[in-house]
Amino acid sequence: MTKAGDSAAISHVGKIRSNNQDSGYAGKHLFVVADGMGGHAGGDVASAIALQRIIEADADYTSAQDAEAALQSAIISANNELADAVFEHPELAGMGTTVDAIVAVGDEIAIAHIGDSRIYLLRDGELSQITTDHTFVQRLVDSGRITEEEAMVHPRRSVLMRVLGDVDSNPEIDTMIMGTHPGDRWMLCSDGLSGVVDKDAIEATLAQELPARQVGEQLVRKALDGGAPDNVTVVIYDVGVERSANAQTPVIVGSASRPLAFQNEAPKRTGLLPSLRLHAARANPLASSHFEPAxxxxxxxxxxxxxxxxxxxxxxxxxxxxxxxxxxxxxxLLGYAWTQSRYFVGADDNTVVIYQGIQQDIGPFSLSHEHKDTGIPLSLLSTYDRQQVEQTLSAASLEEAEEIVSRLRTTTSKDEDGG
Structure with missing residues (x-):
């Protein structure tokens, strides 16, 4: 049996949202994060309703299997309560919430997950993502259509394929049981953290040997430093670390920590047409923030x-x-055409030659070629002229090159006459 560990729950509205639609809970055995959606007046209600129902599962269980079953039952009941709330308050139509929850039972952890909030485990300094996002882009990643890096910036990255709400009376919930060890650090978070702070930064922060609350506050601060476009909620549970004196008291954060408030009073359900509760009237629906049917x-x-x-x-x-x-x-082509408008006078083996192009090569390609062998022997040139020709004489045009050759020819003739 492991000892009761340190825990913390922290939630922040972020830098963009006007209200906090997340809810978080750190209890004696149960730890939960719920990320609501459905517009200004829906998301906070959804996460609060779901959390208030699920925390009833915070109990001492004889086995992790019992805890797993209790979690699943509590989440299904929360889903039914959300549908009831929408039936009685049509202005909340389209609201929904993610749920991630763990229950500590001895040396095991029972896990339940739906949506894109996440559960991570830090063990021996290595961070693992335990849950898989129920999102459209995750399906694309799983099918090999896009990479994890592409998923982070995909325009549909916020589209959820599974969620609690008024759209499905029997939502599919992922559950599992895992063993846990002293020193393990479990973290539950909304996508306000995981969508802004990368895994390496999360791992480095969780790996610090600091109390759960300090670590949670640092993670929230990193999300705020990254712009925090969404609400940020973090719940941490440390295994095998002695709690502080007040850590045994359950903590509720986010929208569930405040009284529920509805926009108006809608007529109560009469019992007629109960099947309509999953399809409440939507005269003035509030746009879903990031859920679309699967x-x-x-x-x-x-x-x-x-x-x-x-x-x-x-x-x-x-x-x-x-x-x-x-x-x-x-x-x-333009560059080559320009080079071919240039000329220079140089030396072949024994004669003066007019070359077209420039004295430069690109790899194996020469940018010049012989235009005309003048037939003037190098041996008849003066020492100065021969050196000039061997070093090449540039000409802006063929006419200028011909003038240089004519001068050399004249000089050569004079030398011959003088001889």
Whole structure:
């Protein structure tokens, strides 16, 4: 049996949101993060309703299997309460929430997960992500369509495929049981942290030998330093570390720590047409912040949209590459044409030669060629002229090159006459 560990729950509204739609809980055995969605007046209600129901599962269980079953039952009940709330308050239609929860039972941990909040485990200095996001981009990653790095900036990265809310009476919840050891540090967080702070930074922060609350506050600060576009909630549970005196008291943070408030009073349910509770009237629906249904047709549509986007990216890259290639070829042709407008006078083995081009090579390619062998022997040139020719004499045009040759020829003739 492990000792009760240190724990902490911290939540921050972030730098962009006007209200906190996250809820967090650190109890005696149970630890929960819920990230609500559904607009200004829906997300906070959803996470609060779900958390208040789920924390009833904070109990001492005889086995991790019992805790796992209790967690799943509590989450399904929370889902039903959300549907009831929407039926009685239609203005909340479309609200939903993620849920990540763990229950410590002896040397084991029972885990429940739905949505894109995450559970991490730091063991022996190495961080592991325990849960898998129920998101559209995660499916693309799993299928090999995109990389983890591409998923971080994908335009559909916030689309959830599974969530608690008024859209599914029997949502699929991931549950598992894992062994745990003294020294393990468990962290639950909303995507306000994991979507801003990278895994290496999270690992380095969690690895510090500091109390859970200090570590949690540092993680929230890193999210704020990164811009914190969403609410940030962190819950930490340390295994095998003695608690402080007040750590045994359960802590609730975020929207669940405040009384629930609804925009208006809607007519109470009469009991007629109970099946309508999952499809409440939506005269004035509040836009969902990042949930869309996980139907096969919808998923196929998203995948096809992503494929179209990938094709557009490839086409743009291809057109850009071709344009760049053409520009390089054009520049090379223009550059070569310019070199061929230049001339210089130099020496062949024994005679003076007019060359077209410039005295430069590009790899195995020469930018000059022999234009005309003048037939003037190098041996008849004066020492000065011969040195000049061997070092080459540049000419801006063929006419200028011919003038240089004419001067050399005249000098040679005079020397012959004088001789």
């Amino acid at each position: 139907s096969e047709d919808y998923l196929d549509e998203l995948i096809e949209e992503d494929a179209r986007r990938a094709r557009r990216r490839r086409l743009t890259w291809l057109v850009g590459t071709i344009a760049l290639g053409l520009a390089i070829v054009l520049a090379a």
